[in-house]
Every structure is written in C-alpha cells, then in structure tokens.
Amino acid sequence: ALVAAIRPPEQNCATASSLRGRKVMITAGPTREALDPVRYISNHSSGKMGYALAQAALEAGAEVHLVSGPVHLQTPAGVVYHPVESAEEMLAACLAQLKACDLFIGAAAVADYRPVAVAEQKLKKGAEELMELRLTKNPDIIAQVAAQTPKPFTVGFAAETQNLLAYARSKLARKGLDMIIANDVSAPGIGFNSDENAVTLITADSETHFATQSKSILAKTLIEYIAAQLPSPSIKS
C-alpha cells in the first residue's frame, strides 16, 4: 500500500507514459495554396483529429511538435507549435524538426496541387466568362518523411469518399508508411469538421476498425495502439 501511495499519479493510469521520452510530430488542418494576396484553394479539414492526436500524445508523455495549417482551434498547452499556410511551408517545417523523431502522424489534409503562379496583386475579374487556372503538384510530405534515414514510425491518413480501404492499402505501400488510418469523409457525422470519427487502422498485415466515437476518445485509443507498435527507443545522437 505504501508503494502504491508514493507512486506518481500518472503511474496509476496504465497508459499515461506510453510515449514518455518519445518525440512525436503531428501535422494537422488543411493547407492553403495562394492564388493571389486574397484568394486561395483549401479544403474542409478542421484540424480536430490532428489536434486531438496531439493532445493525446502529450498526455501519453511525448514531446509533441504540431505542424498546423490554418484552423480555428485552441493550440494544446505544451505542444511545440509550428503554424504554416501552404504545403511547401508544411514540408519545410516538418523536415526542419524531424531529427530524432520517433513517430510522425500526418493528419493534415495537404493540398495535392497549388497554383503555378501566385499573383502579387489581387487578380482582377476580366470580361472572360471562363478562366483556366494552372496548377502544379505539391510535394508529398508524408512520402518524403517516410523516405528519411533513419525514418520515424510513419502513420498516414486516407480521407476518401469512395473505395476507402483499397485506396488506403495502396497509399500505405506506395508511400512507405508503417500504418494508415482510413477515414470515410463522405459518411454523415464523421470526418471533416465533425466532433466524432470512425476509422479503420491498417498496417501491412492487420486491419482494425474503430466505431464512431468522439475524436478525443478515439485519439487516445489510436495513440495507445500506435505507441504499442513503436520500435524500442534507439540511442539518439
């Protein structure tokens, strides 16, 4: 009884230290790709899932780097916060902080394409009824992270509206990920901008479904699940 009483409080919870001593990087939110000083292309990602994962990783004892596109969420107290706008900025922020990172979770909805040219002044509406906007492919942030040596344990998201699991499996293999979290963003009440989510967690040899629940509870479950899969800490340089 004495031993139990002098145990630090967090030790009473089996999961409170599952990421102690680990460096975790999480991307969250959308990116914004500027057309000119006032217009941009973006997407409906609210950042809620990524922020919930950052909070859960903090509570699991990790040093958490949150690389976030523009969202309307409170930054969790204790994270190292790296705000960015575009995919190129997000890539730069990730690579700059990636050294000795044990776990990378790419929860951001990164724009696949950006305008080829960003106008310095606001584009004026012309007489033309039609306009062509030329786009160029953005860097693939998570594939670049997964290609580093040494690489962190790399977890991606697949947010799709159809053929979800097949596409997620293909993305897992193609990008060299260790795990992917498949998220049907067409289902009502879950996914983008919802407070709840239901996902399927996929590795090379497993598929685990998590039913609809609050993003904060789901995040804790996912972080514990991921923490249990992490390779043992290596000696860091």
Next chain:
Amino acid sequence: ALVAAIRPPEQNCATASSLRGRKVMITAGPTREALDPVRYISNHSSGKMGYALAQAALEAGAEVHLVSGPVHLQTPAGVVYHPVESAEEMLAACLAQLKACDLFIGAAAVADYRPVAVAEQKLKKGAEELMELRLTKNPDIIAQVAAQTPKPFTVGFAAETQNLLAYARSKLARKGLDMIIANDVSAPGIGFNSDENAVTLITADSETHFATQSKSILAKTLIEYIAAQLPSPSIKS
C-alpha cells in the same frame, strides 16, 4: 426636465433609431466554391466588417437580414440569419429576401469564379505534374441587386491591393451602386481578418475618408452616414 425623464432611453442617443422601420440586407464573409466534396476555392475575408455593420444596423433599429458565407463569428442576436456557401447560394438567398428592402450592403467577398464542374467524389491526385482547372464566372450579386425595380439603396465594397480609388469609382458606376466603401486590403493592420479598418466612402459626387479605427466603431459611423443618405421610406406593399 420631466419631458427628458420620460423619453425612452434610446431617444437620448441621437442615432439609435436612424434605421427604425427599415429593412436592411447585409452580405458578409467569403464564398466557397467547391471543386469536389472536400476541396474549394475561397478567400481571406473574415466577415468581421459585415458582421459589425449588421450589429450597427440592428442597434440603429433596422430589421437586419445577414446573408453570410462560412465564417467563425458569433451571429449577432436579433438578425435574420441566412447562411450560405457559394456565390450562387448567396445570390439566391439575397433575391429571395429582397422585397421591400431599403438598404443593401454587399460586404461579402464573393468569389469571381467557380469551377466549371464540381466532382461528386474526391478528385484523385494523378501522375500529372500539372493540372488545368476550368473556372466560370460567378453571378454578380450586387449588380443584380442594384438592377432590381424597385431597388434598395445599394452600397458595395471595393477591396483592392492597388489603384483602389480609381477601381472603386469605376465599380460604383459600372454596377449601378449608390455608394461604395473602398478598402485597401494590402495595408498592414486593416482589411481582411483585422479588427481595425480604414476606408474611403465614395458616392457619385463625394469622397469621405475614415481613418483607422476598430471595425465596430467604424461600422456605427458608416451606418449613420448611410442612414442619413437613404431616401425617405416609401409606402411598402
């Protein structure tokens, strides 16, 4: 002294009833033009100026219809709220409520163009390094409002990064507006997403500059200025 004492409180303020009995419609925020179920084109409008104008018009005694694109602001208590996403939805909401409207203020940053086709499913990133996005011109909401018979007193905004006053004067004439509020969105600390603004109010025969101040105070000043220019109420059908 007795007369002053029994006066209703709002009568002690010279401006509290300047829009009593008037129907005012205000558009605010950006529009979002969908590319597919998750992606869109939008702009940096926060909606703050339009919402401040709605609040000021309410305080001036008006019935206020607020037609708003997606923003992260509290809807002022007492407005009739019409949330929309796209320019086409905004136009439909405006025209549906325009009957017997005395004053229309177009403070929304309406997207000039929208994608020609909206994909029903999330577009997949292909192998292509470049992509062409075909855009088509959106309806001109304020020009359509100003072309109604009878038309409300119609106030537009010109948010520009260069040649501000010249462009604002041209827009005033071209769109048949009664007044235009010119806003230099390239100046630091004012305009999009700022809490302060400085504007120049332009009519066919006047130009009035309002120095940098909070959007809520500026909104009250503008509403009083506009209220003083409104034609006398007509008998409504």
